[in-house]
Amino acid sequence: MELKKYFDDSGRYIMNTYNRYPVVLRKGRGMKVWSSDGREYLDFVAGVAVNILGHCHPKVVVAIQKQAQRLIHVSNYYYIEPQIKLAKLLVENSFADKVFFCNSGAEANEAAIKLARKYAKEQTGAERFEIITALNSFHGRTFAALTATGQEKFRKGFEPLVPGFRYVPFNDIDAIGKSITGQTCALLLEPIQGEGGVRIPSQDYLKEVRDLCDAHNLLLILDEVQTGMGRTGKFFAYEHFGITPDIMTIAKGLGGGVPVGAMLATDKVAPAFQPGSHASTFGGNPLVCAAAIATIETLLEDGFILDQCNRMGKYFMDRLGQLKAEFPNFITEIRGKGLLLGMELSREGDPVVKSCLEKGVLINCSAGNVLRFIPPLIVQRRDIDHLIDILRGIFMKLW
């Protein structure tokens, strides 16, 4: 089909919620995707931190094919083999004791917020329902997740929002202390802010948050939707900070590309959910769980991919640092952990994203001026070198 026809039909039939770049992506393998007109792109967006094993990883493809032939969907009225296996895998490789499955990051956060409120109500009486979140955070677009999101631009126009959320500056422990009231039940934080522009807290911050939660009998909910599943070089980002949360949410990389999310909790908190408390028709269905099992098994298999993520993350960071030294007026900071990397610019990032696209590389911009690099964890040196050469060329030409 002619490109213009795609754009016309998309405009005609699909709600206008995305600013899309003028490319129709049709095929993917590893680090690469191909458009309908046969152009090849190196993918540093990876479905926004989703395709951790690259596109169409053979183990994930085979797992989906096999499961699709056996059983695609049944209700949670019945026991589901792959769901039990996936929950076991997650529990055995995290702080958590129990898992609730859903379909996205926002849904995982909704579940976490509901669990925290229910737990607090049961433990301490009806008045503890407030949740403290960080300014500049992102937790999703459903109502409670949207309200939890500490960015006015996403919430505007959808008022009235869900009551009971307070915002504090990220990485400011004193601000949290001052915001705790007799009604607070939990803190909800990203260990590293992704959509907010790749912001990394000081090494002690989460430890201090954990201590504060313990001192005030508050639950710590970590949103690892973007940072989880190996993205930062450990299976979960909390492992970098020497703490564990009470509740954690994951999605994105969990299914290697299929929509699956999860909310994990300790045995202290999880019993607040009982039959009828919460549910999802598709949550943890056989097909997505089979894909997620293959993804996790491949990710954790002999630690190779996590090692690769750490090595490539360091290499990438060094190369971005070299670029910063070459263009000190345009590049103000390089931040990141593992393969969640951000390059802050002194100006808007979108022209750079568009130029990269023209040159066959997909990158993304968050918070307006932060180029974000979230490639598959299987990215190679040559891919990073290629991107750096392209960026250098663009910086020289644009500015």
Ligand SMILES: Cc1ncc(COP(=O)(O)O)c(C=O)c1O
């Ligand atoms: C930290 C974080 N939480 C939640 C979400 C929402 O996830 P989803 O788009 O799957 O609802 C995102 C998405 O970018 C995210 O980065």
